Amino acid sequence: MNKFEKVSGIAAPMPLVNIDTDMIIPKIFLKTIKRSGLGVNLFDEMRYDRQGNENPDFVLNKPAYREAEILIAGDNFGCGSSREHAPWALADFGIKVIVSTSFADIFYNNCFKNGMLPIILPQEQVDVLMKDAEKGANARMEVDLEKQTISTSEGETFSFDIDPFRKHCLLEGLDDIGLTFEKVAEIDAFEARAAQARPWV
Amino acid sequence: MSPKTLYDKIWDAHVAHEAEDGTCLLYIDRHLVHEVTSPQAFEGLRMANRTVRAPDKTIAVPDHNVPTTGDRNAVIENEESRIQVEALDRNAKDFGLIYYPVNDVRQGIVHIVGPEQGWTLPGMTVVCGDSHTATHGAFGALAHGIGTSEVEHVLATQTLIQKKSKNMKVEITGKLRPGVTAKDITLSVIGATGTAGGTGYVIEYCGEAIRDLSMEGRMTVCNMAIEGGARAGLIAPDETTFDYVKGRAHAPKGAQWEAAMDWWKTLYSDDDAQWDKVITIKGEDIAPVVTWGTSPEDVLPIDAVVPAPETFNGGKAEAARRAIEYMGLTPGQKLSDIEIDTVFIGSCTNGRIEDLRAAAAILKGKKIKDGLRAMVVPGSGLVRAQAEEEGLARIFQDAGFEWRLAGCSMCLAMNPDQLSEGERCASTSNRNFEGRQGYKGRTHLVSPAMAAAAAVTGRLTDVREMM
């Protein structure tokens, strides 16, 4: 996985609450057996009409936001299914950071596995960022994971919390499976103990 | 020893390693796999030259995009679906997994097959690349959905990197009124807490109304824990659980059964256990409910009206306005006046034998409304066979329902079973998201009995009028 660098990019506003994984990537695109190439179908049903023409009102179709790297979203972003196709599609589009007041658990988790940073902030701060994002392409925000800060185009800065282990993995671009293999002796020992204690499993 | 919740007890029994910051490696007892969220994980294993650590604990079954018509055993028409199913066939074979292919009578929705075959047992950790894995919590198993990267992680290491969630207790006291089912309980809880109310928690459902439920009903309740934001829902195992498990193909036998029972009987939350959040709902306050919007939290009793968006706060007002427009409804309209085009009975929420019995009880001797499309998709081949044996299939067919083969079907419409634009469906599934059952399709979530009642009248209907 790539290391998570500082992001200085355009932020797109999506104030809708409860944006679910079916909206992020409709199921017809789940039939792939690959991880890549899903970006064109990100938010497909909101972004295109049935003939595949772009809906000009959809935020990511507006000229100012076509290169967005940050999403500022309404509450409970990513609710719904466990499909990792949702973060794959976002990442493939070029989104690196998503800010909301809350995320659904599985989606939140899936972001980190794909080198993306979900940031949780209180409503007042999300409101400030949302306003800033609505200014369009000139409004570049800065995200510094090392310092755990996000700044508006006008330099107003907010700090965010993040689990230290997840931060470390993102910054170093570490692969979870590789890390877990370092603890294989512990897993072996656990398995042996469990086979004694709960042989029916 | 300090008092523990059921969640604490199962968690503690499965920590293989704990880092200083509390990040744990949780050992996984059962890993369920289906065709949609696994191909990339197996591909990852191959690329890194890795194997499946515990193939005997890994159970695979195709369900999400298999057709539910009789011709599927010959060929799956849709090429992409066929490729995914064939990929699972090959992965199951290459990595030596336990497998129920499309033409096996035991095939069905992964969350129905696991319990049915006795793979799901109390006190286990169960994961699957599917958010409705919460279903298995009905057995007092810690069960949650994971993403594809985590599927690969579990395949390779039989563990999951996890931090502990908080404990939430949802108590349903007293008795349910006639016509009220497990589906109404679980939807009503989401209505009360919102779809993010359980985020960060594991929910334990308890109280007399939960105790009184069958295993099928308990699975319905836990199934939708995820719709309330909780990654897992739990119900402490009791005699109802043990009776259900006993004698299943992969349940322990003889001395092992006795040993298992000794442990299973300790799996309950201690009286003085600490809860981070508690919600109590009176069983008699729960009515048969339907959803009016595009989020499972948009739920109201069947005798209510479509709400006005202005009555909601903050971003929800805009979401409600959008939902009402999408659903083609008018604020103030009676929910029981909403006419439907289609009825879908099935899914991992309500595709079990008891669900089919409840729907058939309403339909017996009746016909569905003229011009309505109605289908039953049993949750597994074995549910289907049992329903045929009990004469339920006849009742459905005589009423005018299509009687399908097992799979997820119109729950997520990845196979040919889909709503068309504007088509309105009373559905026993779990998600009413925009486009979930087909592009611009409109979904009202209901219990199986309510779905049957709606099929007869052609509109959302209070099942109590038919009892």
Ligand code: SF4
């Ligand atoms: S029935 Fe529906 S919710 Fe259940 S596993 Fe299948 S698609 Fe998911």
